Amino acid sequence: MKILISPAKKMRVDSDSLPPLGKPAFLADAKRLLATLQAMPPEQLKALWGCSESLAAMNVERLRTADPDRALTPAILAYEGIQYQYMAPQVMESGQLDYIQAHLRILSGMYGVLRPFDAVIPYRLEMQAKLPMDGQKDLYGFWGGRLAAHLAAEDNCLLDLASKEYSRAVRPHLPDSVRWVECRFVTRKGDKLVEKATLCKMARGRMVRHLAEKGAQTPEDALDFTDLGFQYSAADSRPDTLVFIKED
Structure with a gap:
């Protein structure tokens, strides 16, 4: 099993x-992506990033x-x-x-797919950025099915803890032989x-830690997760979607 998560903007x-x-x-x-960004003027980069003046300058x-x-x-x-x-x-x-190095994969607009201990530099490039590359209008087109093919070659089961922005760079391209389970x-x-966006991010991080602590090998090993007040709900779940509910 490989566990998929999103990157973070702050690095x-x-x-x-x-x-x-x-x-x-x-x-x-x-x-190649970095070289494309380096050739762009600051005003164009700020528009691509959709961020403040200070963040753009940094x-x-x-x-x-x-x-x-x-x-x-x-x-x-x-x-x-x-x-x-x-x-x-x-x-x-x-x-x-050791567990996360073997089982965790970080999806990235800049780097595609990362293992936890791959060496990276700070960057700002979200997967949904409309950066034209190789005749494609955005990064989804640029990466195409390559990320899915890479992950499918590594494992036949993917546990999705990523945001939809990143999941959609992989899931549509996966062969039927790969099991996909979303949390x-x-x-x-x-x-x-x-x-709730912030609570989801907190839970995804805790879930990775939970899986690492127990050495999880299948999506079903996630079902006993109870951090932050969440409980698995069998009634609301499906074979490809594990639903954890927190009572308000």
């Missing part, structure tokens, strides 16, 4: 905590000095979003770190089940 450099163990599988593509400066071949930060430590805070890889035991984290409000 950092950490060359001291843990060493990287390899290079990204799609590093050559990442370099990321333009990052682009100026970016060198993927000199990356020193493992991907799992490079991302600083809520999901990663609640996963807390910095305090995982060695066996849990949903919802809050019950009256007779409605509602997804």
Whole structure:
């Protein structure tokens, strides 16, 4: 089983905590994307990123000095979003770190697919960015079916903990031989089940940690997850969708 998660917009450099163990599988593509970004004027980059002036300025400066071949930060430590805070890889035991290296995969607009200890540089490029490449209008077209093919070659079962923005870069291209199981984290409000974005990110991070702690091998190993007040609901789940409910 491979577990899929999204990256985070906020990134950092950490060359001291843990060493990287390899290079990204799609590093050559990442370099091409980086070169395309580096050739764009700041105003165009700001529009592509859809961010504030200060964030745009910081990321333009990052682009100026970016060198993927000199990356020193493992991907799992490079991302600083809520999901990663609640996963807390910095305090995982060695066996849990070995587990996520073997089973966890991070989807990325820049790098395609990352193992946790692949060396990366800070970047800003979401999967849904409309960046024309190779005659394609956006990154979904650029990556095409390559990410799905890469993951299918690794495993015949994928547990989806990624956001829809990233899941859609993989799922439509998977062969029928690969089992796809999505985890949903919802809050019950009256007779409605509602997804709360921040709570979902927190739960996804905790779920990764839960699976690493028990050495999970199948999606069914996730069913006893109870962190943050969530409980698995068999009544609301389907074979390809595991639903965890938190009572409001």
